[in-house]
Amino acid sequence: MAIASDTDPEHEDLAVTLARFSSALTLDDLPADAIATAKADVFDTLACAAAGSTARGIGELRDLAVEWGGAPQATVFGFGDKVPAHHAAWVNGAMSHARDYDDTHDAAVLHAGVSIIPAALAAAELRSGAAGRDFLPAVAAGLEVMCRLGVATQIGIVESGYMYSSLFGYFGSTVAAGRVLGLDETEMLNAIGIAYSQVAGNHQVTRDGALTKRMQPGFAAKAALVSVQMAKRGIRGVHSTFEGLDGFLRVYLHNRCDRAVLRADLGKRYEFAQLSFKPYPCCRFNHTAIDAALVLRASAGLRPDAIRRIRIGVNRQAYEAVSTPIAVRKVPQTIVHAQFSLPFTVAAALVDGHVGLGHFSDEGIRRKDILALASRIDPFVDEEIERQWGRSVTPANLHVEMEDGSAHILRIDYPLGHPDRPMRTEDFDAKAADCFRAAVKPLPQGAAMGLRERVNGMESLDDVRELVRVLDPTA
The missing domain is CATH 1.10.4100.10 (2-methylcitrate dehydratase PrpD)
Structure with missing residues (x-):
């Protein structure tokens, strides 16, 4: 036009x-x-x-x-x-x-x-x-x-x-x-x-x-x-x-x-x-692969030391954003690089069974057990995913090769938190409580629930500055 x-x-x-x-x-x-x-x-x-x-x-x-x-x-x-x-x-x-x-x-x-x-x-x-x-x-x-x-x-x-x-x-x-x-x-x-x-x-x-x-x-x-x-x-x-x-x-x-x-x-x-909401504090391009890793960890009992190699198929923009240059993504030197690393975040999921705020700290990005597994993770552009999902947040096709010769394959299209796979209210509340514990100054116990109450009743809230006061330790 x-x-x-x-x-x-x-x-x-x-x-x-x-x-x-x-x-x-x-x-x-x-x-x-x-x-x-x-x-x-x-x-x-x-x-x-x-x-x-x-x-x-x-x-x-x-x-x-x-x-x-x-x-x-x-x-x-x-x-x-x-x-x-x-x-x-x-x-x-x-x-x-x-x-x-x-x-x-x-x-x-x-x-x-x-x-x-x-x-x-x-x-x-x-x-x-x-x-x-x-x-x-x-x-x-x-x-x-x-x-x-x-x-x-x-x-x-x-x-x-x-x-x-x-x-x-x-x-x-x-x-x-x-x-x-x-x-x-x-x-x-x-x-x-x-x-x-x-x-x-x-x-x-x-x-x-x-x-x-x-x-x-x-x-x-x-x-x-x-x-x-x-x-x-x-x-x-x-x-x-x-x-x-x-x-x-x-x-x-x-x-x-x-x-x-x-x-x-x-x-x-x-x-x-x-809109989608995130269960993991890192780039959304990582999330479907994290989901797949957690499912396989639970269903197949995957042990990191028994994994020979992992290949992860994604679309091209995800490959560029969270997998290149591969040497940087396998051994991230900054917290931002770790947040934008498919190998690091999938390795963290398989080693710990979750991906949380603690993984993206100076100590977290240097953990030898996570980096050892990340070194064996190789993302690639999956042409089928690229054709069908080239502009969207990517699906992930996870191929896990075990030392004993067995293999596990799982593809997930929609990440947790997407409208088709929504987080529950209790998931939001647990996430908020975790976030509030990381605040720069201590917030009152129950502050997260206080925020929940104000937001839920926002139509009748006289002044939305009440939302700001929940985060204000001097209020």
């Missing part, structure tokens, strides 16, 4: 459509499954933030925000400092993503909540409070914008070179923060255009094992708070943000985007209701 020109009266830019949708969305417009998913994402994201408060690099970001000072507008999760709203959104977004434990959309291949929810909460604090029934549609609007961009995109993250969690997060978090602040349609359109002037987020961070991998969604959340406040003061951004001659779809996605998907049933069918 040809791109509409900047002055074509026959077409409105997608930014206009999204501004109208997001500024007008109310709780009554949302179906039950969308409300349930938005609540689940708020709960899960804030739990992940608690664990992320002790992750490497987050303390340094918090120290910078405090050092810079400024108006005490919003709270740094876990630490309790009051800083300008855009700085709080920045640190909190990075914190929420730091453990790589946060939500995914398995078809869009992105994390959604880690920029949107910190931005929306910073906006709520900036305006001195927001009711739950206004906050939920703001989160829903942001999630929907981001997930639709993701599923409509036809170029993978390895080929494009962009991480879509941050790239699309600029727009999703801007829409969410703008809805919390009550931007009208024109102001929202300007905010989206202002955000476009700041969009970034590269895939090189995972190749290099850089700490900035976890910080890119925070940059998106920060830009959102800047953009909506500028728009509120009447500053004009571009209006042909997506489909203009130099719009986002051409410049960033090389026009490899299904424009019909972006608009189809908008406001009637909610793509973000297909």
Whole structure:
């Protein structure tokens, strides 16, 4: 389909459509499954933030925000400092993503909540409070914008070179923060255009094992708070943000985007209701292989010392993201490299029977028993999986060869936490309790359950700042 020109009266830019949708969305417009998913994402994201408060690099970001000072507008999760709203959104977004434990959309291949929810909460604090029934549609609007961009995109993250969690997060978090602040349609359109002037987020961070991998969604959340406040003061951004001659779809996605998907049933069918949630704190591309390893460990009684070799078939983007260069993935030198290592995470699952926060620490990534098994794990591109699942989070085809000559083969298509294989409420609560124990400052016993109660009753919550106070040890 040809791109509409900047002055074509026959077409409105997608930014206009999204501004109208997001500024007008109310709780009554949302179906039950969308409300349930938005609540689940708020709960899960804030739990992940608690664990992320002790992750490497987050303390340094918090120290910078405090050092810079400024108006005490919003709270740094876990630490309790009051800083300008855009700085709080920045640190909190990075914190929420730091453990790589946060939500995914398995078809869009992105994390959604880690920029949107910190931005929306910073906006709520900036305006001195927001009711739950206004906050939920703001989160829903942001999630929907981001997930639709993701599923409509036809170029993978390895080929494009962009991480879509941050790239699309600029727009999703801007829409969410703008809805919390009550931007009208024109102001929202300007905010989206202002955000476009700041969009970034590269895939090189995972190749290099850089700490900035976890910080890119925070940059998106920060830009959102800047953009909506500028728009509120009447500053004009571009209006042909997506489909203009130099719009986002051409410049960033090389026009490899299904424009019909972006608009189809908008406001009637909610793509973000297909969000997945993670049982393991590492890249989602690892999860189907971890699932298969745990199943075989339990069903076949696999002992690591009896395994000769493991081959794991995945799609090409997963192979590139979590299996190359293979020497780095078999012996990860940084925590980020371990989070993005198929050999390391599968070895951890087979050795310990689980994959948890402790595996992604300075001590965890140097464990000789895990590294010994990782050295015998060889991923490869499975051509059948590539043909059928090339753009999505990958299935995994696990081939385990034993020293006695026997073999075990298992393929899993959908990872645990996907809507077709959902986590149970008790799984979420156990994960949250584990995350809260890792918080930078001790939180009261029962804090995770306190968060659960507030999120479950969000429609009647007078002020969503109560969610932030659950993570604030000074409250």
